[in-house]
Structure formats: C-alpha cells, structure tokens
Amino acid sequence: MxxxxxxxxxxxxxxxxxxxxxxxxxxxxxxxxxxxxxxxxxxxxxxxxxxxxxxxxxxxxxxxxxxxxxxxxxxxxxxxxxxxxxxxxxxxxxxxxxxxxxxxxxxxxxxxxxxxxxxxxxxxxxxxxxxxxxxxxxxxxxxxxxxxxxxxxxxxxxxxxxxxxxxxxxxxxxxxxxxxxxxxxxxxxxxxxxxxxSLPLSNITIEIKKLLTNIKVNTISEEEAKQIATFFQDFSKEQANNLAQGLFGIYTRHDTTVQVRENIHRLLPFLWGFVDEETRNLLGVKYGKFVANNDQDEQNNARSFLEVVNAESYIPDGLRATEIETALENLLSAHRGINNFYSEPPLARELKRLVGDSSQVPQQINTNYVNTLVEVFLTNGNGVAWDAETIYLELIRQFNANQALIAILSFDNEIISSRLQHSLCQKKYKELLEIVRVKVTSQAVLELINAIEAFNGPLDKIKKDSSFERKVNALKQIIQ
Incomplete structure (x- = not known):
C-alpha cells in the first residue's frame, strides 16, 4: 500500500x-x-x-x-x-x-x-x-x-x-x-x-492515609497512640473534623473488627480536643439518625464512639433534629445536581413543613440549617429555582439575630465563597444582606454589613482580606 x-x-x-x-x-x-x-x-x-x-x-x-x-x-x-x-x-x-x-x-x-x-x-x-x-x-x-x-x-x-x-x-x-x-x-x-x-499530595494528607491503613491492619498500643497524637497538633480545623468523621464511619460500620475499634478507642481522646462544636453536633445527629432508622448495630456502635470521649451530650433530645438534617441533606443534593430547578421545590416544601412558622431549629443543626439556606438562596449561578425561592425567602425572613449573623458570615464558608465567583450569586448575597439587616441590633454586625457592601474587590476574595478575617473571628464568638 x-x-x-x-x-x-x-x-x-x-x-x-x-x-x-x-x-x-x-x-x-x-x-x-x-x-x-x-x-x-x-x-x-x-x-x-x-x-x-x-x-x-x-x-x-x-x-x-x-x-x-x-x-x-x-x-x-x-x-x-x-x-x-x-x-x-x-x-x-x-x-x-x-x-x-x-x-x-x-x-x-x-x-x-x-x-x-x-x-x-x-x-x-x-x-x-x-x-x-x-x-x-x-x-x-x-x-x-x-x-x-x-x-x-x-x-x-x-x-x-x-x-x-x-x-x-x-x-x-x-x-x-x-x-x-x-x-x-x-x-x-x-x-x-x-x-x-499533576498535584502531589501534601505531607499531612499522606500521613492521614498511612494512619487509616495502620488503624485497619495493625494493633495500636497506648504508647503508640500517644506518639501518633503528636501528629494531630499539625492539623487544620478541617483536617481534624474530617478525620473524626472518617473514624466515626469506620467505627460504626457493622463489618469493622473489634481490633480496629480498639485502635480508634485509643486514638479518639487525643483527637477530640481538635474537633469543633459543629462537627461534634453532627456526629450526635448521625447517632440520632441511626436511632430513627432503627439501625441497631450502627446505633450501638455510634453510642460507644461518643461514650469514649464523654460526648453523649451531643445526642439530640428528640428526632426533630435528625428529620431536619435529612431534609437539608436531600435539598443540598438536589441543588448541586443538574436538574435542580425541578427537584428543589418539593424538598424545599418538606423543609418548610419540618421547620414550621418559627425560626427555632435544634441547636445541633443551627449552623448547617442557615448555611444550607444561604447556599440554595444564592442559586447555582446559572438561574433561580423560582418555585423554591419563595420558600427560601420565607425561611430566611424567620431568622433570629443569631441565625442572621451566621448568614452574614457565610462568605467565610468555603462552598459559599466559591459560589460568590458568579455574578448572580453575588447579587443574591447582597439581597440576603438587606433581608437580614433588620434582624441585627449589634453595631459591630451592622458595620460588617456596611463594609461588605462597600468592598470593591470580588466577593469570593473577601474571606482572605485581613481586615475581614479579624472581624469574622471576633463576631464568631457571638454565635452560640
């Protein structure tokens, strides 16, 4: 040829x-x-x-x-x-x-x-x-x-x-x-x-991978647990929270061996001090979901996990927190999907039914509740889910002063900050500020709102601005 x-x-x-x-x-x-x-x-x-x-x-x-x-x-x-x-x-x-x-x-x-x-x-x-x-x-x-x-x-x-x-x-x-x-x-x-x-893994990410492998295949002694615990001091808040959730997942699975749970027993008390309140509450809510779903093996294992660090106080008093948390999960999953304009409205209505006509939601899920409502209200950047937005507006207008502050500070949340790259989301965030402004009585919070509105740079960069970082850290102390 x-x-x-x-x-x-x-x-x-x-x-x-x-x-x-x-x-x-x-x-x-x-x-x-x-x-x-x-x-x-x-x-x-x-x-x-x-x-x-x-x-x-x-x-x-x-x-x-x-x-x-x-x-x-x-x-x-x-x-x-x-x-x-x-x-x-x-x-x-x-x-x-x-x-x-x-x-x-x-x-x-x-x-x-x-x-x-x-x-x-x-x-x-x-x-x-x-x-x-x-x-x-x-x-x-x-x-x-x-x-x-x-x-x-x-x-x-x-x-x-x-x-x-x-x-x-x-x-x-x-x-x-x-x-x-x-x-x-x-x-x-x-x-x-x-x-x-082409991104290489960070040293801490590699060490966490080694730790997870070690937990599953080796026996960790008390002395070895103390040595491993020195590594936790280098964690960021997010890394500590994520490892705690990962250990909770390993511990509660029905096929996890006794030896693996004993390894976690020895490590968890050292890690727990680095885990924030929101994550501790989340783990308590997860236990409540096991109870609500009658997942008895997982329920017993989750209870034992919390008992290791005397964290039973994070278990919700009733099932309402778990029901609302499930509704929030379902709504976020739909919102982040492709067909959200059609799938969001019925899930928004379910959330409204569970929350009712007041702003009172269980303390364990308060921050997640507000951040979820902010994320869905900001839209996906491409368009508004009109049939759901009226519900979001109604729920946001019910915010109390504490929830309003969480919503204002939501620009510090990584996912919401990412959404603020889009012009539609920026517009919706400024609309949100006007809605919650009437809830605010603190002069420091009102000054923060004014500073955000006067900020000349892209809103997705605001969390990295040093003057805003100081304001955020100070105001977060107000949130209960």
Whole structure:
C-alpha cells in the first residue's frame, strides 16, 4: 500500500502561524455543511482562538510526566476538539480527564474515608461500598469530598467548582450559545493539570492515609497512640473534623473488627480536643439518625464512639433534629445536581413543613440549617429555582439575630465563597444582606454589613482580606 506524503503546511506549529492549515480544514468543513443544508454560523470558534491554545499548549503540558501524558486520553480528545474549533466539546473532554484523575486518586487513597466525608446523606452512604460505586457520586460531591480529605487544595476546589459550572452551562454537555475563548480554555487546562492531574499530595494528607491503613491492619498500643497524637497538633480545623468523621464511619460500620475499634478507642481522646462544636453536633445527629432508622448495630456502635470521649451530650433530645438534617441533606443534593430547578421545590416544601412558622431549629443543626439556606438562596449561578425561592425567602425572613449573623458570615464558608465567583450569586448575597439587616441590633454586625457592601474587590476574595478575617473571628464568638 502506497502512503501519501502529508505536506508540511498541514502540521500545527504554534510558533509559525503561517504554517497552520486550520483555515483550509475549516473551509472544507463549512463547504460540506453548506452542501448538506446544515447551519454554518456559530459552529466553530475563530481560528485565532485555536492558535492561542496551540501557542500555549506545550508549556501547559510541561508539568505532566511522560507516563501521565501517555495515559491522558481525554487531553488528546481535548486537543482534537480544539483543532476542529469545537471549544465546548474541548471543555467537556478536559472535565472528563479531571474527573477521571480525581476518581483514580480517591481509589488509591481510601475509598470509604472519601465516602464518609463526601456523602452527607446516611441513606445514600449505606449504598456505597467500594470503587465500583464511584459512578454513583456526582461531580460536585467528588470535588467537594476530594477537598475534604485533602486530595485538592482550597484554591483548587474553588477553581474546579468554577470550571464545573462552566462545563455544566457553557460546554457541549448542554445546549447553549456561550462563546469560549482560547485563553479561557488554556487557563482551565493549566488549572486542571496544576490542581489535580499533576498535584502531589501534601505531607499531612499522606500521613492521614498511612494512619487509616495502620488503624485497619495493625494493633495500636497506648504508647503508640500517644506518639501518633503528636501528629494531630499539625492539623487544620478541617483536617481534624474530617478525620473524626472518617473514624466515626469506620467505627460504626457493622463489618469493622473489634481490633480496629480498639485502635480508634485509643486514638479518639487525643483527637477530640481538635474537633469543633459543629462537627461534634453532627456526629450526635448521625447517632440520632441511626436511632430513627432503627439501625441497631450502627446505633450501638455510634453510642460507644461518643461514650469514649464523654460526648453523649451531643445526642439530640428528640428526632426533630435528625428529620431536619435529612431534609437539608436531600435539598443540598438536589441543588448541586443538574436538574435542580425541578427537584428543589418539593424538598424545599418538606423543609418548610419540618421547620414550621418559627425560626427555632435544634441547636445541633443551627449552623448547617442557615448555611444550607444561604447556599440554595444564592442559586447555582446559572438561574433561580423560582418555585423554591419563595420558600427560601420565607425561611430566611424567620431568622433570629443569631441565625442572621451566621448568614452574614457565610462568605467565610468555603462552598459559599466559591459560589460568590458568579455574578448572580453575588447579587443574591447582597439581597440576603438587606433581608437580614433588620434582624441585627449589634453595631459591630451592622458595620460588617456596611463594609461588605462597600468592598470593591470580588466577593469570593473577601474571606482572605485581613481586615475581614479579624472581624469574622471576633463576631464568631457571638454565635452560640
């Protein structure tokens, strides 16, 4: 068979624009579409934008090892889609590569530790056993859970959350008329490579992985537990909270061995002092859910876990806290999904039914209740779930002064801060401030509201501003 020689001018050389044959390829494709009677307008992005991608592609791929490049199938598809001028498809392939890498990282870290931190619904959590269940985790849960256990950084989470938003609303995943530029696309490629695909694990994340393995396969003595406990002093608040939730998940599973529970017995008292009140309350609520669902083995194990650190006071007095917490979990799961405009309203009505006509919710879930309402009220950045928003407004207007303060300070919450990258969410947050302003009597809180409204920078950056950090730390002391 005789092979046809390919002219040099057909090669893609990012340094010699004149050698690009993209215009010729495009011209042939447009002619074919015309002959077929198909649209030719707004199908392909301009050649100049494609050149911008190819010009920056070599430096963007430098952080990938040769093995990493050879395994990056979706990046090859990304390049092919860029060549064709289909940037919406290219973004979709880039996201596929990122999600594929995150799943591999989760599998090679600790799958159950991931599930325990990523999945808030206990009912859903019970259905997740091993890596074959990862396809039951949606993208928002995957990146959120990866952040929780340290597989990506806070900054990486924020960037990925934005790219996920763009993938959902500006890629070929859904019909749209958004225009993407080459510089945007290459920037997102660099983010995915730097924050996920080539990102090394932090030392603490590696040590937590070793600890989880050690707990499951070895016997930890009292003396060894004391030595391990010195490591807890290097934890951030989030790392301590996440490890506590992971240990709770291990301890309460019915197939956990006696030896593993004894290891946790020895370690937990050292860790407990680093766990915040919100997480302690959450574990108490989880015990209440086991009681409500008549999960007797899990209930007994959860009770024993709390007894190790004399934490029975965190168990809810009644079942109302567990019912509201379940409603919050279901609402958040729907809100972060693709079809939230249709799935949110009935779940919002269920939450309203449980809360009633007052702002009184059990103390154990107060912060989560407020932050959940703020997140859903801010929207997903793309549009308002109109049938649910009237309910959110009604519940927010019922806030007491303490809940209003939690809502105002919600910009310090990592997920809500990420939402504030979007103009619609920024607008809704300022609307929220006006709603809760009437609840505020403290002059310091009113001054904070005025400072937020006068802030000239992007609202998603406000939590990192040193003057606001001081205000937040001072006002958090007011929250009971």
């Amino acid at each position: 005789k092979h046809e020689m390919i002219p040099a001018t057909s090669s893609i050389n990012p340094h010699q624009k004149e050698n690009l044959n993209l215009k010729e390829i495009e011209s042939g494709l447009m002619t074919y579409l015309q002959e077929m009677g198909l649209p030719t307008q707004s199908v392909l992005v301009p050649v100049e934008h494609r050149i911008n991608v190819f010009r920056n592609l070599p430096s963007s791929l430098e952080r990938l090892s040769n093995e990493g490049k050879s395994n990056s199938l979706y990046i090859s598809k990304f390049v092919a889609a860029v060549t064709a001028g289909l940037f919406d498809s290219a973004l979709n392939y880039l996201w596929d590569e990122t999600i594929n890498e995150l799943r591999n990282r989760v599998i090679h870290y600790d799958i159950n530790y991931f599930f325990d931190n990523a999945v808030k619904s206990q009912e859903k959590r019970k259905r997740l056993k091993d890596e074959s269940d990862l396809d039951k985790i949606d993208d928002s849960e995957l990146i959120y859970g990866s952040r929780e256990i340290g597989l990506i950084s806070e900054l990486g989470f924020k960037h990925l959350d934005y790219i996920r938003y763009m993938r959902n609303w500006a890629s070929a995943a859904h019909p749209n008329q958004n225009e993407l530029t080459g510089l945007q696309l290459i920037s997102w490629l660099e983010t995915c490579i730097n924050e996920v695909i």
